[in-house]
Amino acid sequence: MAITAQEVNKLRQMTGAGMMDCKKALVEADGDFDKAIEILRKKGQKVSASRSDRETSEGVVFIKTSDDQTEAVLVSLNCETDFVAKNEEFLSIGDSIVDLAFREKPASAEELKGLKLDDLTVAEKLTELVGKIGEKIDIGAYEIMSGEIVVPYIHANKKLGVLVALENTDGKGEEAGKDVAMQIAAMSPVALDESEVDQATIDRELEIGREQAKAEGKPENILDKIAQGKLKKFFKDNTLVHQAFVKDSSMNVSQYLDSVNKGMKVSKFKRVSVSA
Structure with missing residues (x-):
């Protein structure tokens, strides 16, 4: 049958x-x-x-926080090129997905993809967008956090986002939380403290410490002791509470929070980057 230009345009407007x-x-x-x-x-x-x-090493991080700042949801929507990451429809769908995630609180990214967004599931919406744009688009990260206060931070390029939950804030957590969130963004700690560093990482660092000491000609009987010392240095540099505070290196992050309000501390954090 003959298809009119008006019909073609109507379908174009719809899709x-x-x-x-x-x-x-x-x-x-x-x-x-x-x-x-x-x-x-x-x-x-x-x-x-x-x-x-295809690699999805570009994208945007979206965050939505409750009015009382006790809950926050982070979603990263990943794509192949920076050009698509700036596309209005891409950004609009990202906003809609993080709003949906905040309302429904699904248990995982896969569960989020199965939720209805208008007349389609999130997965179907993304597939539809792939068809229009022509490159791979997918949810890269989905994080939900609650706490006494949850402070969000999105870097200026929108490719890096942080959520940090604080406790014992006595109403002083917002500015401190922002400082700590920016610390996390800049310094990329591997864990909150040494108790949260996984055993595989600890074993790797001990092995590296032993090999370094051996290469320096240290006696065999003190290699383990040297490796333990290097592990402590690793914890100091790479766990959040022990890191030197970027705004004042005379104290670590834990000491900074305690100086703002006695007993204030980070209960958890998440750092998400969409860059390769």
């Missing part, structure tokens, strides 16, 4: 797909708009599948 793609879909669907939309979505699925091995 955002290209004019030729819309025309082909309408021809294939014999003018049935619902079938044409389904055809376009299937095309998106094919595009998505064909790009499933």
